[in-house]
Amino acid sequence: MISRTLLYIRRITRQLWFRVVLISACSLLALAIAPWLTPFIPEDLGERFGREAALPVLNILASGMLAVTTFSLNVMVSAYRTAAATATPRVYRLLLEDTITQSVLATFVGGFVFSLSAVILFRAGFYSEDAAIVVFAITVGVVALIVGAILRWIDHLSGLGSMDHTLRLIEERSRTSLRQRADAPCLDAQRAEDDTRFQADGTAIPAQASGFVRFVDVAQLQTLAEEADTQIAIHRTPGEFVLRGRPVAYAKSEDEDLCKAASRCIEIGDVRSFDQDPSFGLTLLAETAQRALSPGVNDPGTALEVMGRLERLLWENTPDEDAQTGQDPSFDRVLMPAISARHLLSCAFPPIAHAGGDDPAVIDWMDKALGALGHHPNPAMAKAATKMRAQRSDR
Structure with a gap:
């Protein structure tokens, strides 16, 4: 980390x-x-x-x-x-x-x-x-x-x-980010199924600014939690948008100094970052395919190439959201939701389907890609891909 x-x-x-x-x-x-x-x-x-x-x-x-x-x-x-x-x-x-x-x-x-x-x-x-x-x-x-x-x-x-250079650059950076989260799905923090109990019993840690969560310093949060003998639950993970003053995390403590120090450990900026946000690269690839499918460009070949890159990234680098279940995390006093396969998949294919729903080649490739991902060794990705393919077939 x-x-x-x-x-x-x-x-x-x-x-x-x-x-x-x-x-x-x-x-x-x-x-x-x-x-x-x-x-x-x-x-x-x-x-x-x-x-x-x-x-x-x-x-x-x-x-x-x-x-x-x-x-x-x-x-x-x-x-x-x-x-x-x-x-x-x-x-x-x-x-x-x-x-x-x-x-x-x-x-x-x-x-x-x-x-x-x-x-x-x-x-x-x-x-x-x-x-x-x-x-x-x-x-x-x-x-x-x-x-x-x-x-x-x-x-x-x-x-x-060129388009080839741009797509290759996005894919390489996305692969690096996905592999980092594959090694640490919860950024080495304790996995949190939900933070409802923290919202009910804990103290909200407000965001210092309005924008995207760019980086969470889990190691520093662990240090603060150990000093205060408490736990901190991340409410907004990297890539999510939060408004200033709204809860970005919760602490099982009423110490205001702790909440202020914890808030400074969560970086918020105007733009998203690849550092802890693996879905950002998938979003950029999907946006590229959307532009290629726009009436002004009309380049379905680029969209097909993008879907091939997305399929390859998700097949080879999908983080296992259940990997840390039963393991002792490095930062056990910090709780964070794992990056889910369903979220990654929703960032990749639905935007392309929306833009290219009338193109048979695009829909056929997407159907085959989702079918292939339905046999993913990661059960969560296989389930999400199978469900998305079934929903598209029902339309």
Whole structure:
């Protein structure tokens, strides 16, 4: 179970600016330590690889990398907007976390910062002839990194913004989220069938803001419950919407300080997150199929591909909601409902059925998919799929 601190660190590392700052800082550090490496330079290299050899290359990098970075940013924004327009607007936030794009752009910006800073330091007389040899050697390494980044960028551009790339990205992220919940259906908390007794006897823990529940720090809630010798039941799980002041959890205690501290352990935001919400990815895939089936697009082939991905995700990664029954959870003082197979299934297929109910190919594929999921090794998924298929047949 990831802590809130590690979650925030992971979110920061997914930001484009983080990699740009990190690589730029490394380039400046390389320039700063160059004079300290001069004792390791052979004396006969000064005439061949000194100041006059390094400055022309640095000038080319300084002028070229700025143009390449600006062009690449324009391409990235255009590709992401295209993907958001053809798939679903909510995929834009996922595309911004594309590590390949971030690494390539960070390399370009880092090369620009390195070359421009090196030119300034040379003109200021900061480097001796021996230090200039070190800078030249580092410059050769930077050129090699930039060439590698360009080749990687060219390969990546062939699919950036395409429907295949977008669907693959959503599926991979959804698979990761589903597998995490498969390992911990209740986020390592004690499974709660319902929180009725907490609502009757306990104290409501109000939401600090209106929005979607994005993250529940179960470990911190466990610590608070142990200190107060009580139990806390989660009322709104990740992915659900809650209004400010409404109960997001209940505690079997009347301690107001405990309720305030527990409320801070439940993050609420304007948008949903993949971190603890496996149904979010299924919703994005279903929205993509809905848009493909709209009269303005009329692309049932994409909808069929999406249903294939949904069927694969649900078959291979459905969490077993009964897995923690009879087991000792890691956080026994926190109660949370398990993610149900019925909920996952309802996020995947009904929206597509609503949009493509008049298309025989869509309905036929959905009927076969539900039939296959009806033989799922997870009894809950098999039951939910069989029931949904029967309901569709009755219509």
